[in-house]
Amino acid sequence: xxxxxxxxLLLANSVFAIDIHEFKTEQQRLDYxxxxxxxxxxxxxxxxxxxxxxxxxxxxRNEVAKLVKQDMNQTQITDYLVERYGDFVRYDPPMRADxxxxxxxxxxxxxxxxxxxIRTIKKNANSPHSQANTITNNTNEAD
Amino acid sequence: MNKTVLKALIPLVLFLSLVFLLxxxxxxxxxxxxxxxxxxxxxxxxxxxLLNNKTLSNESFKxxxxxxxxxxxxxxNCRVEHPMVTEFARQNxxxxxxLNYKDDDATAKAWLNQFxxxxxxxxxxxxxxxxxxxxxxxxxxxxxxxxxGIIRHKIVGELNPQNIQNELLPLIEKYKNTIK
Numbered sequence: 001x002x003x004x005x006x007x008x009l010l011l012a013n014s015v016f017a018i019d020i021h022e023f024k025t026e027q028q029r030l031d032y033x034x035x036x037x038x039x040x041x042x043x044x045x046x047x048x049x050x051x052x053x054x055x056x057x058x059x060x061r062n063e064v065a066k067l068v069k070q071d072m073n074q075t076q077i078t079d080y081l082v083e084r085y086g087d088f089v090r091y092d093p094p095m096r097a098d099x100x101x102x103x104x105x106x107x108x109x110x111x112x113x114x115x116x117x118i119r120t121i122k123k124n125a126n127s128p129h130s131q132a133n134t135i136t137n138n139t140n141e142a143d
Numbered sequence: 144m145n146k147t148v149l150k151a152l153i154p155l156v157l158f159l160s161l162v163f164l165l166x167x168x169x170x171x172x173x174x175x176x177x178x179x180x181x182x183x184x185x186x187x188x189x190x191x192x193l194l195n196n197k198t199l200s201n202e203s204f205k206x207x208x209x210x211x212x213x214x215x216x217x218x219x220n221c222r223v224e225h226p227m228v229t230e231f232a233r234q235n236x237x238x239x240x241x242l243n244y245k246d247d248d249a250t251a252k253a254w255l256n257q258f259x260x261x262x263x264x265x266x267x268x269x270x271x272x273x274x275x276x277x278x279x280x281x282x283x284x285x286x287x288x289x290x291x292g293i294i295r296h297k298i299v300g301e302l303n304p305q306n307i308q309n310e311l312l313p314l315i316e317k318y319k320n321t322i323k
Contacts, residue, residue: 042176042280055245056280059271084186084278086179 019058021065032068035077036061038091048091178278178297185292186276193243193251193265201292206323208315210239211286212262212302213274215246216254218282224301225258231307232261237315241265244274244282287314290321 023029036050043054049061060081067077081089087099095103180186189200212228214221232239241262243251248267268274277286280299287296295314298306 045173056271059275063272063275083179084276085280086177086278088176 019061019065023065023068028068031074031077032065035064035068035074039064039078039081040089040091042085042089174281175299176280178294180278180294181297183294185286185288185294186273188266188273188276190266190268190273193241193248193267194260197264199264199266204240204288205292206290208237208287208289208318208322209263210237210311211242211277211288212239213242213244213277213279213282213284213286215244215282216250217246218244220301221283222258224283224303225261227302227304227307229259229261231302232263236312238263242273242277242279243267243269244279245269245271287311289318290323293321 021032023032033050037048039049039060041047041049041052041054041057041060043056044052047057049057049064063081064077067080072080078090087093093099093102185201185204187201189198191197192199210231214228228239239262241264243265246267246269248269251265251267266273271279277284278297283301285298285302286294289295295318296310298310302311
């Protein structure tokens with residue numbers, strides 16, 4: 001009995017976000033799946049439109065399905081929605097002059113970290129009594 | 144000596160930039176998204192009117208500057224802003240049209256009967272498809288469209304004396320030469 005209730009509960013959860021769309025080709029089905037996972041729901045902003053139960057997300061899923069069936073490719077559909085909702089609708093922001101910091105900063109931090117690590121390793125390798133050296137260096141500098 | 148001081152400052156500078164970054168984000172309403180359609184032509188649409196048997200298209204509004212107010216009877220904040228919309232329409236600055244968004248005609252009409260109809264006419268977008276073309280992600284939303292059919296402003300959320308005074312009126316003044 002308990003098992004049946006659990007099974008029903010599981011079922012109830014998964015029923016919500018299922019829409020039925022019939023696609024002509026496997027490619028269309030894949031496009032639909034990938035797009036709904038990469039497009040952000042504008043109402044519940046930390047969910048993609050595939051996961052969200054919001055009314056708008058459902059409308060956008062239907063819209064994506066409609067466009068996929070009209071043989072638009074993924075880029076065209078993304079552009080179509082960006083034209084209406086702005087870049088915010090994408091989880092994958094484009095690389096442009098005004099977003100370059102977003103893209104370059106992680107790389108910069110990574111390089112900086114690598115630089116610091118390499119320098120520390122080199123320093124330690126060059127001087128076996130590194131700790132003693134640092135202390136003398138510091139005193140020298142302080143003088 | 145100098146080098147040591149500079150080195151010691153690095154964590155402080157990093158800390159301060161982090162404080163600046165986080166402080167900037169404080170109090171920001173993340174639900175407010177910039178519209179991608181500002182200074183772009185209004186999307187093409189052709190929708191039935193809620194008030195009569197006419198069909199209204201974007202061409203029907205050519206030459207007039209107007210507000211397009213997205214509302215629905217299911218939307219609590221539309222009720223909150225309703226007196227403001229009524230007051231704005233009463234002042235006859237520019238006409239206010241409604242876009243009845245994902246609503247039921249009968250319920251929408253009952254809502255208007257109860258609270259009054261401030262709109263010069265109302266477009267019915269029962270499926271929300273024109274809403275998608277307008278980048279609508281909730282109600283209420285209000286668009287300012289000039290006489291050339293260009294979207295000049297969008298207000299997400301309720302109209303209030305502040306955004307009318309500080310955002311709408313200056314833009315209406317600026318683009319009033321587009322009215323024919």
